[in-house]
Amino acid sequence: MSLDQKYDAIVVGGGHNGLVAAAYLAKAGKSVVLLEGATELGGATTSVRPFPEYDAKLSRYSYLVSLLPDQIVADLGINFKTLERSIASYTPIRKDGEDSGLLISQRWDERTAEDFRKLTGSDKEGQAWQGFYNEIAELAERIAPYMLKPLKSASELKSEIGLPDVWDYLMERPIGEVIKERFQDDVVRGVVLTDALIGTFVSADDLQANRCFLYHLIGNGTGQWRVPQGGMGALVIELKRVAELNGVKINLNSYVTDIDSDENGVAVTTSSGAKYSAQDLLFAGAPQTLAKLRGKSAPKSLEGSQMKINMLLSKLPQLKSGVDPKLAFAGTFHINESYSQLENSYQVAKSGQIPGDLPLEMYCHTLTDPTILSPELNQRGFHTLTLFGLHTPAALFDKDPEGSKELAKKAAIESLNQYLAEPIESVLAVCKDGSLAIEAKSPLDLENDLGLPRGNIFHRDLDFPFIDGTERNELTWGSETDDSRIFLAGAGARRGGGVSGIAGHNAAMAVLSKH
Ligand SMILES: Cc1cc2nc3c(=O)[nH]c(=O)nc-3n(C[C@H](O)[C@H](O)[C@H](O)COP(=O)(O)OP(=O)(O)OC[C@H]3O[C@@H](n4cnc5c(N)ncnc54)[C@H](O)[C@@H]3O)c2cc1C
Numbered sequence: 001m002s003l004d005q006k007y008d009a010i011v012v013g014g015g016h017n018g019l020v021a022a023a024y025l026a027k028a029g030k031s032v033v034l035l036e037g038a039t040e041l042g043g044a045t046t047s048v049r050p051f052p053e054y055d056a057k058l059s060r061y062s063y064l065v066s067l068l069p070d071q072i073v074a075d076l077g078i079n080f081k082t083l084e085r086s087i088a089s090y091t092p093i094r095k096d097g098e099d100s101g102l103l104i105s106q107r108w109d110e111r112t113a114e115d116f117r118k119l120t121g122s123d124k125e126g127q128a129w130q131g132f133y134n135e136i137a138e139l140a141e142r143i144a145p146y147m148l149k150p151l152k153s154a155s156e157l158k159s160e161i162g163l164p165d166v167w168d169y170l171m172e173r174p175i176g177e178v179i180k181e182r183f184q185d186d187v188v189r190g191v192v193l194t195d196a197l198i199g200t201f202v203s204a205d206d207l208q209a210n211r212c213f214l215y216h217l218i219g220n221g222t223g224q225w226r227v228p229q230g231g232m233g234a235l236v237i238e239l240k241r242v243a244e245l246n247g248v249k250i251n252l253n254s255y256v257t258d259i260d261s262d263e264n265g266v267a268v269t270t271s272s273g274a275k276y277s278a279q280d281l282l283f284a285g286a287p288q289t290l291a292k293l294r295g296k297s298a299p300k301s302l303e304g305s306q307m308k309i310n311m312l313l314s315k316l317p318q319l320k321s322g323v324d325p326k327l328a329f330a331g332t333f334h335i336n337e338s339y340s341q342l343e344n345s346y347q348v349a350k351s352g353q354i355p356g357d358l359p360l361e362m363y364c365h366t367l368t369d370p371t372i373l374s375p376e377l378n379q380r381g382f383h384t385l386t387l388f389g390l391h392t393p394a395a396l397f398d399k400d401p402e403g404s405k406e407l408a409k410k411a412a413i414e415s416l417n418q419y420l421a422e423p424i425e426s427v428l429a430v431c432k433d434g435s436l437a438i439e440a441k442s443p444l445d446l447e448n449d450l451g452l453p454r455g456n457i458f459h460r461d462l463d464f465p466f467i468d469g470t471e472r473n474e475l476t477w478g479s480e481t482d483d484s485r486i487f488l489a490g491a492g493a494r495r496g497g498g499v500s501g502i503a504g505h506n507a508a509m510a511v512l513s514k515h
Contacts, residue, residue, distance in 0.1 A: 015043025
């Protein structure tokens with residue numbers, strides 16, 4: 001094999017994790033080449049102008065940040081800020097023909113207490129809410145630092161964290177059971193449950209939901225979901241700057257089609273026939289892709305199950321409940337996400353149908369960070385809305401990808417319009433060709449656009465951030481594979497998933513601890 005370019009490390013995949021891995025290695029003095037198959041960096045963390053005539057840069061795929069540790073931002077010296085949303089969530093409610101809602105502030109306040117009281121008739125549910133989330137906040141603070149350290153066993157971590165009751169209900173008992181025990185109201189239960197179901201096609205009683213729930217609540221020690229200033233693409237721009245500053249060579253349009261490994265190191269070939277060799281390879285695409293390239297069988301995983309819909313609005317729509325849209329859309333806006341609606345939708349989707357009352361959540365980036373719009377659009381009162389529809393698994397789109405996507409988009413719009421005083425279509429910006437400024441991405445689009453297997457936003461099923469006894473010798477950082485020269489550096493590594501950079505950091509540490 002003729003090898004023309006030799007490095008200490010090859011990083012395959014220029015999503016944010018690949019960039020983090022490459023930057024850490026280069027900062028440690030390693031020569032690194034990063035090979036990205038697409039024409040641009042970023043993977044699921046890109047910002048784009050989906051409606052070119054409008055100067056509005058939307059986070060096309062991922063949109064909020066919680067899991068990225070401050071330590072990574074500081075270690076790499078990136079200029080990337082996230083902003084707090086004043087509102088945590090709003091859930092519009094229609095009961096006996098009357099429209100109301102549950103508005104929850106980022107920090108508990110009298111307005112929030114009053115909404116809980118109105119919905120449930122007493123202070124009990126609000127107190128249950130505060131008790132539950134205070135317990136989890138304690139665990140979040142204690143467990144977060146372990147994300148950037150070698151893995152512990154479950155028993156070691158449980159004893160070091162020292163909150164055995166919280167541990168038991170988060171890691172060992174189905175989260176659905178716990179939620180039903182702690183909360184009485186169907187809407188409140190649903191608001192809690194949604195964090196367990198983002199991108200995860202399971203029932204509330206499946207432990208996979210616990211894993212999703214855990215990662216949604218422990219990010220950076222607070223679990224707070226924050227707005228990336230300048231959009232998600234701002235993170236990529238900074239990571240690229242720092243990687244290149246430290247000497248990383250970045251090659252775009254370099255899809256890796258072949259990986260070889262022997263005692264001399266690793267060698268890869270790209271689709272254009274370019275060859276690279278190195279001591280180590282960090283694969284920051286999906287583990288299923290790595291397995292395919294190595295001729296191995298792919299790890300089993302659930303498929304992705306979400307619709308992502310991006311919208312540009314000429315103004316925020318009024319709501320039937322009369323709440324100020326600037327409050328309602330500033331946090332996470334839940335629709336059809338009561339506990340029973342979520343469970344019903346899961347059953348409907350499992351039977352092969354797109355759920356009618358599609359459960360979904362949305363938020364408006366521009367209410368917290370207007371910088372993604374031009375001054376002119378800001379002045380005209382434009383806003384962006386990001387919609388994430390649950391329980392729409394890839395299998396629903398296989399037979400007729402475009403037709404099913406239209407149906408799911410229609411279901412999402414109808415679900416949303418149930419709560420709006422003016423239909424969303426009437427406030428969508430209009431493009432030059434007369435079309436409305438709305439784009440939808442199904443799980444199959446995510447597979448085609450980004451290589452996410454079956455549209456799984458975490459590459460594969462999330463794992464708990466610890467190992468059991470049988471894995472002790474194989475996994476130290478959660479990045480190791482059965483080849484001592486090949487590491488997983490993307491979301492599919494243990495503790496990966498989401499915009500966190502943790503998988504990239506840990507793979508780099510695994511490599512550095514070898515040499
Ligand atoms: C619609 C959507 C919404 C989301 N929302 C959020 C959110 O709000 N907050 C959050 O924390 N997380 C969110 N996520 C999840 C999060 O974005 C991902 O888990 C994370 O960005 C994955 O990052 P990564 O760098 O590991 O992989 P990716 O971003 O998937 O990047 C992998 C890169 O590797 C490249 N690649 C793959 N194979 C090869 C190859 N053979 N050769 C060369 N290059 C290759 C790909 O082109 C891609 O650029 C969302 C994801 C999606 C899709």
